[in-house]
Amino acid sequence: MLVLIALTLLKVVGIVLAFVMLVATIMTWADRKQSALIQDRIGPNRASIGSVRAAGLIHILADALKTLFKEDFTPRDANQGLFRIAPFLAFVPALLAFAVIPVGDTYCPDGAFIVQNFRDVCTAGAQADYFRVSNMGAGLLCIFAIVSLGVYGASIGGWASNNKFALIGGVRVTAQMVSYEVTMGLTLVGLLMIYGTVDLNEMVRAQGTLLWGFVPMWGIVTQPVAFFLFFTAAIAETKRPPFDIPEAESELAAGYFVEYSSMRFALFTLSEYVASVLVAMMVTTLFLGGWQVPYLYGDGLHNPMTGDLALSIPYLLVKVIQIGAFCFKVLALCWLQLQVRWTLPRFRYDQLMKLGWKVILPLSLINVLVTGLWLLVAA
Amino acid sequence: MYEQYITLGILAAVAVVTGAAILFLNSILGPKRWTASKLDTFETGNEPEGDARQRFSIRFYLVAILFILFDIEVVFLFPWAVLYRQYIAAGLGLFVFIEMLVFISILGVGLAYVWRKGALEWD
Numbered sequence: 395m396l397v398l399i400a401l402t403l404l405k406v407v408g409i410v411l412a413f414v415m416l417v418a419t420i421m422t423w424a425d426r427k428q429s430a431l432i433q434d435r436i437g438p439n440r441a442s443i444g445s446v447r448a449a450g451l452i453h454i455l456a457d458a459l460k461t462l463f464k465e466d467f468t469p470r471d472a473n474q475g476l477f478r479i480a481p482f483l484a485f486v487p488a489l490l491a492f493a494v495i496p497v498g499d500t501y502c503p504d505g506a507f508i509v510q511n512f513r514d515v516c517t518a519g520a521q522a523d524y525f526r527v528s529n530m531g532a533g534l535l536c537i538f539a540i541v542s543l544g545v546y547g548a549s550i551g552g553w554a555s556n557n558k559f560a561l562i563g564g565v566r567v568t569a570q571m572v573s574y575e576v577t578m579g580l581t582l583v584g585l586l587m588i589y590g591t592v593d594l595n596e597m598v599r600a601q602g603t604l605l606w607g608f609v610p611m612w613g614i615v616t617q618p619v620a621f622f623l624f625f626t627a628a629i630a631e632t633k634r635p636p637f638d639i640p641e642a643e644s645e646l647a648a649g650y651f652v653e654y655s656s657m658r659f660a661l662f663t664l665s666e667y668v669a670s671v672l673v674a675m676m677v678t679t680l681f682l683g684g685w686q687v688p689y690l691y692g693d694g695l696h697n698p699m700t701g702d703l704a705l706s707i708p709y710l711l712v713k714v715i716q717i718g719a720f721c722f723k724v725l726a727l728c729w730l731q732l733q734v735r736w737t738l739p740r741f742r743y744d745q746l747m748k749l750g751w752k753v754i755l756p757l758s759l760i761n762v763l764v765t766g767l768w769l770l771v772a773a
Numbered sequence: 774m775y776e777q778y779i780t781l782g783i784l785a786a787v788a789v790v791t792g793a794a795i796l797f798l799n800s801i802l803g804p805k806r807w808t809a810s811k812l813d814t815f816e817t818g819n820e821p822e823g824d825a826r827q828r829f830s831i832r833f834y835l836v837a838i839l840f841i842l843f844d845i846e847v848v849f850l851f852p853w854a855v856l857y858r859q860y861i862a863a864g865l866g867l868f869v870f871i872e873m874l875v876f877i878s879i880l881g882v883g884l885a886y887v888w889r890k891g892a893l894e895w896d
Contacts, residue, residue: 402780406787465803466796470812471821482792489788493781527784530777535851557814558825565833572840579847586854652815657799661792744895747836751893755843755884759877762850766857766870773861 405527410492413721418667421728423454425667428732457660464656469555472653476554481654481661484547488665488672491540494533495675496595498525498685498717499692505709507692512602514692525685525717526595533594534586537676538579541631544669545571548633548640551662552650563649566743567633567640573750574630580758581624584617584765585680598684602691608698610688613681619761621681623754628676629731630750632669636738639746674727682723685716835892846880 423438427450430437441452468477499514506518523529530536545568552564586592589600603611614621630637641649651662678684689696694707707715741749814821853873860869887893 398776398779399783402783403787405780406784410784411787411791462795462799463802463804464799465805466799467805467807467812469814471814471825481796482789485792486785486788489791490781490785493784528777528780530781536781555814556825558816558827561825561827561829565829569833569836572844573836576840576843576847579844580850583847583850583854586851587857590855590858592851592855647815647817656803657795661795747893747895751839751884752888756881759881759884762854763874763877766873769858769861770866770870773866 401524402527405524409497409525409527410489413497414489414492414668414671417671417725417728418664419454419458420451421667421670421732422457422663423451424729425732425735426450426453428729429736432736461657461660466656466658469557469653471556473554473556476550477653478658480547480551480554481658481665482547483550484544484665485661485668487540487543487547488668490543491537491672492675493527493540494530494536494594495679496523496526496598496684497720498713499599500595501525501713502692502709507709509691509693509696512604512691513599523595525713529595531593534582534592534597537594538575541578541672542572542575544665545575547662547665548650551654552640555650555653557653559646559648559652560650563640563646563652567650570633570637570640570746570750571631573747574627577627577750577754577758578624578631580755581620581627581761582680583758583762584620585613587762587765587769588616594679594684598679598686601683602686604689604698610683610686612683612686617681617761617765619757621677623758623761624681625673625677627750627754628673629670629734630746632666632673634666634670634731635735636740637746638740639743642740670731671724671728673731674724677727678720678723682727684723685720687715687719690715832892832895839887839892842883843880846876849876 427437429435438450438453439447441447441450441456443452443455446452468474500516500521501524502514502516502521503519507514507516509515528536548571549564549568552560552562552567555561555564585597589597591597591600601610601612605611605615609615633640640646641651643649646652651659654662689698689704690707690712692709692712694703694712695705696702697704814825816822850873853869857866857869860866
């Protein structure tokens with residue numbers, strides 16, 4: 395029991411606190427640099443320690459310190475208890491969803507395994523889940539359950555502020571998040587049909603299979619339509635531009651968190667960045683093969699044509715390469731989200747609802763039927 | 774036995790403690806100079822006019838109800854989708870496909886109904 399707790403704490407610190415929080419905070423900097431790049435500005439570059447400016451990276455530290463030293467107060471007319479607890483309700487579910495995402499494959503004790511059916515099968519002892527916090531079999535369902543809790547933070551925050559802007563932001567965010575939750579779920583049905591599991595690590599392992607001998611069976615290959623629909627719906631679920639209508643500054647000042655100051659405000663914004671890291675991780679895991687590197691299995695690189703071992707690589711090094719591949723894909727998708735954010739103008743609210751209910755929802759239903767028919771004919 | 778839930782609980786505890794620690798530090802380090810106008814509700818600089826808890830558009834309620842309906846449909850689709858290939862392997866593929874075709878058709882009729890009724894219109 396003690397070993398379990400210690401190991402879990404280690405994984406929590408390594409995966410969630412170190413990796414996710416680091417990427418999320420760096421994204422606050424990359425976001426501003428990206429906007430500067432697109433708008434032909436230099437962007438943040440003034441904060442410095444001594445004479446070190448580190449291209450504006452010091453601004454992250456400056457922002458953290460600044461929000462920490464700001465006054466945290468609750469408006470007189472706000473609902474005191476709910477107002478204070480709302481940032482928690484946004485922050486905790488945002489971190490919790492990372493529990494089931496596999497950063498790397500399960501580890502075989504003593505490196506004893508054989509490569510069978512495009513996956514490593516342990517031959518001695520049980521495989522150990524060192525690279526994800528919780529080895530939950532119902533991983534995908536768990537993520538959906540937790541993501542749907544995220545709506546409470548924003549909507550309760552908006553209502554408890556007792557502010558007209560915040561209230562409108564709060565009801566907008568509720569309607570937007572629940573709408574896109576449905577579409578997020580529906581777009582993944584086709585994926586579940588193909589891989590036949592909701593265990594995220596099993597799903598990634600299934601994506602290592604080669605189609606026609608050389609194409610890795612990643613989600614984006616087997617379900618290209620679902621990839622675009624899911625990515626769109628997932629960005630909408632994070633309430634980030636171009637779907638940031640709940641906090642549209644030109645209409646609502648800051649939307650549902652207009653009354654928040656100091657660290658409570660920072661928790662809201664941080665949980666938004668954490669949510670976009672989650673989107674990147676989910677898309678990576680579901681559609682881009684997670685930790686898979688094409689043709690790389692536990693014992694090394696395989697020749698896709700013959701299936702023979704082409705280049706032998708030590709087991710531990712393979713693990714390192716796979717985790718590195720996962721991080722690379724996640725960072726690439728984080729960057730893509732920033733690019734989308736600064737390229738597209740904000741949707742109108744009716745356009746947003748129309749996109750969710752009248753375009754993505756019917757398309758994903760058709761996708762389910764086409765996938766079903768295709769699997770049936772192929773069998 | 775409940776290992777996966779214990780680990781999830783540990784992560785939840787860490788997340789709560791992290792958030793609480795940040796807010797605690799903030800409450801120590803931040804100033805506390807409350808004034809009457811600072812504690813007022815923000816209304817772009819004007820005197821707050823009335824209470825914010827007013828009526829808002831019925832469409833938000835409609836979306837909430839539609840969400841419950843369609844989310845439950847998704848819940849029914851998930852187990853079917855996971856087992857679909859096993860059914861095909863067992864030779865029952867066509868049967869379960871038509872079953873789900875009927876289910877999705879009913880779902881589609883429901884969507885067409887709310888569409889025609891204008892429940893998805895925002896103007």
